[in-house]
Amino acid sequence: MTLLAVERIKLFSTRSPWWCAALALVITVGITALIAANTSTEFPLTVGVTQAFYTFGMYVVLVMAALAITTEYRFSTIRATFLAVPNRISALLAKTVVVSLLAGVIGELVAFGSWGISKLIKPDVNIAINTAQEWRNVAGVGAVFFVGAIFAIAIGTLLRHTAGAVALLLVWALVVESLVGIIPKIGDDIQRWMPFVNGNRFLTAGTEPFPGEPVINYPFGAWGSLGYFAAISVGLLIVAFVVAKRRDA
Amino acid sequence: MIEAKRLSKHYGRTVAVDDLSFTVNPGRVTGFLGPNGAGKSTTMRMILGLDRPNGGDVLIDGQHYAGLKHPLRKVGALLDAKWVHPNRSARAHLRWLAKSNRLPVSRVDEVLEMVGLTAVAGKRAGGFSLGMSQRLGVAGALLGDPEILLFDEPVNGLDPEGILWIRQLMHRLADDGRTVFVSSHLLSEMAQTAQDLIVIGRGKLIAATTTEQFIHDATEDRVRVRSPQASRLRELLAGQALVADDAVDGALVVHGLAASVVGEVAAENGIVLHELSPQRGSLEEAFMQLTKESVDYHAHD
Numbered sequence: 001m002t003l004l005a006v007e008r009i010k011l012f013s014t015r016s017p018w019w020c021a022a023l024a025l026v027i028t029v030g031i032t033a034l035i036a037a038n039t040s041t042e043f044p045l046t047v048g049v050t051q052a053f054y055t056f057g058m059y060v061v062l063v064m065a066a067l068a069i070t071t072e073y074r075f076s077t078i079r080a081t082f083l084a085v086p087n088r089i090s091a092l093l094a095k096t097v098v099v100s101l102l103a104g105v106i107g108e109l110v111a112f113g114s115w116g117i118s119k120l121i122k123p124d125v126n127i128a129i130n131t132a133q134e135w136r137n138v139a140g141v142g143a144v145f146f147v148g149a150i151f152a153i154a155i156g157t158l159l160r161h162t163a164g165a166v167a168l169l170l171v172w173a174l175v176v177e178s179l180v181g182i183i184p185k186i187g188d189d190i191q192r193w194m195p196f197v198n199g200n201r202f203l204t205a206g207t208e209p210f211p212g213e214p215v216i217n218y219p220f221g222a223w224g225s226l227g228y229f230a231a232i233s234v235g236l237l238i239v240a241f242v243v244a245k246r247r248d249a
Numbered sequence: 250m251i252e253a254k255r256l257s258k259h260y261g262r263t264v265a266v267d268d269l270s271f272t273v274n275p276g277r278v279t280g281f282l283g284p285n286g287a288g289k290s291t292t293m294r295m296i297l298g299l300d301r302p303n304g305g306d307v308l309i310d311g312q313h314y315a316g317l318k319h320p321l322r323k324v325g326a327l328l329d330a331k332w333v334h335p336n337r338s339a340r341a342h343l344r345w346l347a348k349s350n351r352l353p354v355s356r357v358d359e360v361l362e363m364v365g366l367t368a369v370a371g372k373r374a375g376g377f378s379l380g381m382s383q384r385l386g387v388a389g390a391l392l393g394d395p396e397i398l399l400f401d402e403p404v405n406g407l408d409p410e411g412i413l414w415i416r417q418l419m420h421r422l423a424d425d426g427r428t429v430f431v432s433s434h435l436l437s438e439m440a441q442t443a444q445d446l447i448v449i450g451r452g453k454l455i456a457a458t459t460t461e462q463f464i465h466d467a468t469e470d471r472v473r474v475r476s477p478q479a480s481r482l483r484e485l486l487a488g489q490a491l492v493a494d495d496a497v498d499g500a501l502v503v504h505g506l507a508a509s510v511v512g513e514v515a516a517e518n519g520i521v522l523h524e525l526s527p528q529r530g531s532l533e534e535a536f537m538q539l540t541k542e543s544v545d546y547h548a549h550d
Contacts, residue, residue, distance in 0.1 A: 006349045013341035014334055076332040079299055080389070083326060084349040086298050086315035248300040 003085060003094035010077075011068060011098055020064035021106050024057035025113055031056060032114035036121045045125045047134045048207040050118040054141045055173075055200075057110040061103045061145050062169050065152035068099045070162040082249045089241050092157065096237065100149040107145030111138045133206040136222060143226060144199045148173075151195065151233040157240035172196075181214055192216050195232040202226035250275050251296060251397065251430060255305035258291050258452075265291040267452040268305070273430045273445075275396075278423045280443030280460065281432035284540050288452035289432040290328065293401050296430075297326055309397065321350040325390030326399040330382035335375025339366055339385050342374055343392060350393055360388040380411040387418065398422055400431040404438060416442055436536040440464065450540040467539060472503040472511050475524035482520050486511065500524065 011017055031053045039045040069092075072078040085091040115138055118127060129138055152169055159165040173196045181191040191197055197216070205222035209215060220228055251273035258266040266288040273279045283289050294300040296307050298314035309317070309324060317323050333342050343357040361367045364384040369377070374385060383403065390398055400419075404412045419442045422429050433439050439446060439460065446463050448456040456463055476482050479501055483492050490506040503511055508527040515522050 002348065002351060006345050009341065009345040009348060010334075010337075013338065013345070014336045016336075071334065075334050076329065077334050079328070080332045080346070081349075082299060083297055084321055084346055086317065086320055246301070248294070 003090055004098055006085070007095045007098040010095075011102065014071075016067055016071075017064055017102060020060050020067075021102075021109075024060040024064075024106050024110055027060065028053055028057035028110045029113040029117050033117045033121060036118035039122065039125070045118060045122050045127060046207075047115070047127050047129060047137055048204065050115045050127060051111060051137050051141060051203065052210070053114065054107075054110060054144070054203070057106065058145055058148055059170060059173065061106055062148055062152040062173065063166050065099050065103055065149035066156035066165040066169055067162060068095065069153050069156035070160060070165050073160040074162060079249050088245050088249075092241055092244060096150060096153050099153060100146045103149035104142040104146035107142035108139065110145075111141035133222075136205075137203050137207060140203045140226070144203060144229070147199060147226070147230045147233050148196070150230075150237055154233065154236035154240040157237075157244050181216075188214075188216060192218050195229045198225040199229040202229065250428070251307065251309055252311075253292070253296070253305065253307040256292065256295060256302050256307055257304035258288070258295060258300060258302050265452050266295070266302075269449065269452060269454055270305075271447045271454060271457050273428060273447070275428045276423075276426050277444045278419055278429040278431065278442055279445040279447060280439035281430060281447050281449070282436060282439050282536070283432075283434065283449040283455075285434050287434075287449050287540075289434075289449065290401055291452075292449075293326070293328060293399055293430075293432065296399065297324070297328070319350040319393065321346065321352070321393035321395065323393070323395055324397045324399065325393060325395040326401075327383075327386040327390045327403060328399070328401040330379065330386040333374040333382065333385060336373050338371050339374050339377075339388075340370040342385065343388060346389055346392055352393055356392060356394075360391050363391060364388045379406050380408060383407060383411060383415070387415075395427070397428045398430070400429070402432055402434070404433070404435075448536075448539065455539055467536065470505075470507070471528040472506060472508045473500050473524060473526045473528055474503060474511055474515075474522060475500045476515070476520055476522050478520045481518070482515060485514055485518060485520075502528075 032050055035049065035053070036045055039049065072081065081091050082088055115127065115129070129135055152165075155169055156165040159168065177191070177194040177196050180194065181187045183190065198218070198220070201216075201218050202222050202225045205225070218225060253269055253271050256266055256269040257264075269288070269292065281289050281292070291300060295302050296309070296314065314320060314324065340357060340361065343360065344354060347354060347357050358367070361370050364387050366381065366384055366388065369381065374382065377385065390400070403415045407415065419429055419431060423444075431442065443460050446456065446458060446460050447454070448463070458466075473495065474482065475498070479499070483501060486492050486501075486503060486506065491504040493502045493504070494500075495502055508525055512522070512525055
């Protein structure tokens with residue numbers, strides 16, 4: 001508990017988490033508002049549509065999570081941390097928990113903010129959250145942000161450099177995972193095992209695919225996909241921790 | 250007490266610390282002296298568990314640093330004053346440090362007061378001058394009221410006022426009976442603060458002794474003599490001492506004899522002296538002499 005308090009003080013005594021949280025909210029809710037305002041009978045507003053742009057906020061949160069650890073290396077405060085808490089795994093785990101929880105909270109704010117603004121703009125359209133699938137689609141965003149943050153912290157810990165970690169994360173999540181599917185023959189087989197694709201699958205399983213969206217034959221069900229995404233992220237985190245423990249700070 | 254036993258560290262093929270053993274005794278100020286690149290910082294990082302030695306071991310009161318329960322209460326270290334997030338306030342920086350070792354928040358204000366940063370405690374540390382950063386680093390080191398303190402080149406880059414402050418701090422800490430281990434590449438600086446010296450060059454131990462003894466051993470006394478009968482005096486002294494010529498004015502430089510002895514020899518033999526002056530070897534010269542072979546990068550003339 002002490003270490004969680006330490007990381008909480010650290011995280012909130014700089015401005016970047018506040019800016020990232022605000023940016024994630026404004027971008028996602030703003031774009032959802034534009035979409036909601038322009039829905040029509042041909043393109044109706046649904047619960048799924050209100051959540052379709054969660055990735056915008058997620059990318060910002062991935063950057064925030066990676067920064068939380070890379071700035072420690074950048075300013076050598078990681079050394080001050082390891083001097084105060086020589087058990088490196090505990091110190092890094094505490095940071096992961098605090099940052100991921102914040103990411104989860106931002107995820108819920110983004111999800112319900114997007115849903116709420118849609119409801120305000122189109123009060124006549126019924127987008128009540130009723131079914132378990134709809135709840136998963138909205139409330140699940142927090143879980144995906146939480147797991148994504150773990151993934152980002154693992155990458156940040158391994159690479160230690162802000163530019164490298166952020167570039168890798170964004171190229172991976174934005175480009176690699178979506179373009180790997182265009183490889184002939186094997187592309188689909190690879191894509192269905194991609195971590196962020198599976199995170200997205202957890203949210204969207206059971207909803208109507210958007211026009212033009214590729215149909216992937218996933219290896220797991222909705223919750224299985226989330227579990228798979230989490231297993232990859234935690235696995236990566238364990239590798240990162242072992243590396244951080246062994247190398248010179 | 251800090252005990253290093255056969256400590257080694259290499260980066261690829263570069264050897265930073267080579268089979269280094271020494272003991273830092275409790276309740277004294279020990280200077281850790283060596284030219285730049287001698288391995289002082291690497292050794293300090295290994296003491297603190299930041300770097301992993303390739304060989305050997307270093308213990309603090311019989312324990313590894315990593316085994317200390319609340320390390321900041323036992324060991325305070327200032328290796329680099331810039332190990333602070335620039336956008337975090339001085340107080341927030343100390344607050345998380347205090348929290349990590351279960352120290353009361355009131356201690357943060359105490360150490361801020363001690364180093365004279367109370368007025369700027371809420372300001373972001375990135376805007377601090379080097380002197381202020383150094384004070385913040387000292388505040389961090391003193392936070393847990395530790396009995397052992399490590400400082401790496403604490404006066405580097407400071408203005409005279411800052412240097413004086415650090416010197417007085419070292420003396421105050423020693424007077425409290427704390428163990429202080431402070432590194433420097435300046436012997437003159439160490440001569441003013443340290444009681445014991447550990448001298449290294451190229452990662453190897455050169456000397457481990459008291460400062461007094463080190464200076465005594467390292468600086469040889471010479472006597473400069475000018476006389477119209479220089480060649481006669483040279484013959485008389487030749488049996489007892491090493492006599493050289495000063496290339497500039499032809500004076501004799503006598504090694505290994507006190508000025509009084511030289512004067513007596515001259516008087517007994519009726520030799521006129523125009524000059525008889527003892528020359529004290531400088532500390533820096535002595536240090537250069539000792540570490541000459543162990544400097545990594547020589548300037549070429």
